[in-house]
Amino acid sequence: MPLSKQRAGAPQVSPSVEAFLNDPEHVGVLTTVRPDGTLHTAPVRFTWDGTAGLVRVMTVASSRKARNLLADPGGRVAICQVQGFAWVTLEGPGTVVREPGRVAEGVKRYAKRYWSAPPNPPGRVVIEIEVDRVLTLNT
Incomplete structure (x- = not known):
């Protein structure tokens, strides 16, 4: 199965949002929920x-x-990318994936967006977020 096959329920975004999400100068802020219910937020590089x-x-x-x-597994995740007064937030269930082919796909897309491969530490995985909600302003 192709890794970029259209997913039922996948949101459609405008060309300007697509361009914003693929700009290599931007990073995002990922928010996950800790087991105690509090939020954890971290800046990350990501691909869309x-x-x-x-x-x-x-x-x-x-x-x-x-x-x-x-x-x-499948808990709600949000990632927000901001540039000045423009932003896009992507939300959906997140999953940690160890499967080598999907990790390799994540590496390939990261290298394409950011012009260099990501670090390759032991235990590397890819978090996949199946986006089901998109919020935007000025994009």
């Missing part, structure tokens, strides 16, 4: 696959963001 409605974040399984999702 508009065809599949999928966000990918490269990280390691021992990171707080990954541990939060491992404790609550």
